[in-house]
Amino acid sequence: MNTKYINLIDQTYYFPQEEFQVEDGDLQFHGIDLMELVREYGAPLKFTYLPKISENINRAKKWFAEAIEKHNYQGSYNYCYCTKSSHFEHVLNEALKNDIHIETSAAVDINIVESLKKSGKITDDTYVICNGFKRDLYISNIARLINNGHKNCIPIIDNYEEIDLLSEAIDDKFQIGIRIASEEEPKFEFYTSRLGIGYKNIVPFFNKQIKDNDQVELKMLHFFINTGIRDTAYYWNELLKCLKVYISLKKICPTLDSLNIGGGFPVKNSLHFEYDYEYMVDEIVNQIKLACEDAEVDVPNIFTEFGSFTVGESGGAIYEILYQKQQNDREKWNMINSSFITTLPDTWAISKKFVMLAVNRWNDEYERVLLGGLTCDSDDYYNSEQNTNAIYLPKYKKEKPLYIGFFNTGAYQDTIGGFGGLQHCLIPQPKQILITKNKKGEIKTSLFSEQQEPKDFLKILGYK
Template identity: 80%
Template structure:
C-alpha cells in the first residue's frame, strides 16, 4: 500500500514540476536545497528568489511579442511593474534590469522613483504611470517629477478635479490618461468601481476639460479589472466596452495612442494550477486589432500593469512544526513556530491560497491535519490548501522535526503585515533572506533583515528610548548545488 507522503503527491498531481522536485526525501525549489537553507538560517524564515522576477517579466514580454508579430499589430508593448505589490529596493532593482516601466499608486512612490533615477536605474524615457486617488502630496510629487523633466510621466485621471489640481503645480504642457470606472463582477456588493470615471462620462469629460485645454494632452486610456485577466465572459465583455470607449475617444482625440490594460495575470497557487497565458495574450491583442480595424482607427500601444505576476512567485516562507494538539476525535492541530496573521496575512484576510509543501520527510507516512499559528486569535490558522480544504502532511513525530514551506508569497504580504512594525500578539517578524545566482549560476544568499527583537518592538511601543540605530550586518554566503 502506498502510504508515504511522496506517494500521495505523485498520485494526486503531475509531479515533479518546473520549480519543485524532491531529492533524497527533501524538497528543492528552483534547485535550492531548502533544508540546507533552513539549517543555515533557521526557521521561521522568509526568502525572495530574485531570478524569478526577471523570469516572469521576460515570459510576459515573449507572449506579447509573439502575438504582435502573429497579428501584424502596429502598436508596441510596454511592461509596467506595480510597485504596490512590493516596494522593496531589491525587487525594483531586479525588475528594472529588464527594460520595464513603473506604475505608482501614492505620493511616496514618487520619492522611490526619484531615488532610482539618481542611481541611473530609471531614466526620463521610463514611463511612470501614476494611478490612484491623488491627495495634495501625491499631486505635488507628480508635478515635481514632471517639472524636473520626466517626459514620460503620465498621471492617470481618477476624478474630475485632478486636471485642475495638476495644472496649478505643473509648469507647461503635460500628458494624462483617464481611468475607466469598470463595472464589477455580479457577485460583488457594488456595481461600479469607486476608481476612475464611468464609461458614459469619459467622452463628455474629455470634451469639457481636455479638448480645448492647451496645457493638457490625452495619451492613454486605462482599463482595470479588479479580478485580473481571466478567460470568462465578464472579462471579455468589459474589454469590448473599453475598446468602444477607446475608439470613440480616438476619433475626436488624435493624441490618444495608448491603452493600459490594468488587472494582472494570476499566479500559481496550487500544484494543479492551469492558466493559458499565451492564449490570453494572443486573444487580447486579436480583440484590440479587430475592434480598431472595424472602425478604421489606429491600434493603440499596449501597456500592462503586472504586480503579483512580477514578484509573487519569487517569495516563500518556511516554518517548523512545534507541536501537535489532538483537540477531538477528528482534529489534529500542527502548531507552527510563527503566525499566519502576521507573516501571511492574505491567508486569513481574503482566504488566499498558497502552495504548501513539507521541506523534509517525504518518505514518511502522512496524516490529515490543521495548521495553527502562535497568536491567541481563533483566526490564526490555515486550511485552504489544494487538498479540498484538508491538509495532508508527514505524520508528526517529536523526534523528527517537520519543516513546512509556503510558496509564491512574494506579493503584498510584507506591506500588509506591516514590515518592520508591530505584529499581532507581538509575534516577531522572521528573518528575511535574498537568494540570487552569480555569473556561474551558483546560489548566493544574504540576509535582508534579521528576526525582530524585543527591543525593536518596545521602542515602537514607547517603553525604551530610541537609540542611534546601527546598520545591520549583511551576511553573505554561497551555497553550491549539483
C-alpha cells in the same frame, strides 16, 4: 502500500513540477536546497528568489512580442511593474534589469522613483504611470517629477478635480491618461469600481475639460479589472466596452495612442494550477486589432501593469512544526513557530491559498492535520490546501523536526503585514533571505533582515 507523503503528492498532482523537485526526501525549489536554508538561517524564515522576477517579466514580454508579430499589430508593448506589490529596493533593482516601466499608486512611490533615477536605475525614457486617488502630497510629488524634466510621467485621472489640481502644480504642458470605472462582476458587493470615471462620462469629460485645454494632452486610456485577466465572458465583455470608449475618443483626440490594460495575470496558487497565458495574450491583441480595424482607427500602444505576476512567484516562507495538539477524536492541530495573521496576512484577511508543501521527510507516512499559528486569535489558522479540502503532512514526531513551506507569497504579504513594525500579539517578523544566482548559475544567499527582537517592539511602543 503507498502511505508515504511523496506517494500522496505524486498521486494527487502531476509531480515533480518545473519549480519543485524532491531529492533524498527533501524539497527543492528552483534548485534551491530548502533544508540547507533552514540549517543555515533557522526557521521561521521568508525568502525572495530574485531570478524568478526577471523570468516572469521576460515570459510576458515574449508572449506579447509573439502575438504582435503573429497579428501584424502596429502598436508597441510596454511592461509596467506595480510597485505596490512589493516596494523593496532589491525587487525594483531586479525588475528594472529588464527594460520595463513603473506604475505608482501613492505619494511615496514618487520618492522611490526619484531615488531610482538618482541611482541610474530609471531614465527619462522610463514611463511612470501614476494611478490612484490623488491629493496634495501625491499631486505635488507628480508635479515635481514632471517639472524636473520627466516628461514620460503620465498621471491617470481618477476624478473630475485632478486635472485642475495638476495644472496648478505643473509648469508646462503635460500628458494624462483617464481611468475607466469598470463594472464589477455580479458577485461583488457593488456594481461599479470606485476608481476612475464611468464609461458614459468619459467622452463628455474629455470635451469639457481636456479638448480645449492647451496645457493637457490625452495620451492613454486605462482599463482595470479587479479580478484580473481571465478567460471569462465578463472579462471579454468589459474589454470590448473599453475598446468602444477608446475608439470614440480616438476619433476626436488624435493624441490618444495608448491603452493600459490593468489587472494582472494570476499567480500559481496550487499544484493543480492551469492558465493559458499565451492564449490570453494572443486573444487580447487580436481583439484590440479587430475592433480598431472595424472602426478604422489606429491600434493603440499596449501597456500592462503586472504586480503580483512579476513578484508573487519569487517569494516563500518556511516554518517549523513546534507541537501537535489532539483536540478531539478527529482533529490534530500542528502548531507552527510563527503566525499566519502576521506573516501571510492574505490567508486570514481574504482566505487566500498558497502552494503549501512539506519541506522535509517526504519518505515518511502522512496524516491529516490542521495548521495553527502562535497568536491567541481564533482566526490564526490555515485550514486547507486548495483542491484537496484538507492538509496532509508527514506524521508529527517530536524527535524528527518537520518543516513546511508556503510558496508564491512574494506579493503584498510583507507590506500588508507591516514589515519592520508591530505584529499581532507581538509575534516577531521572521528573518528575510535574498536568493540570487551568479553568472555560473550557482545559488547565492544573503541575510536581508534579522528576526525582530523584543527591543524593536518596545522602542515602537514607547517603552524605555
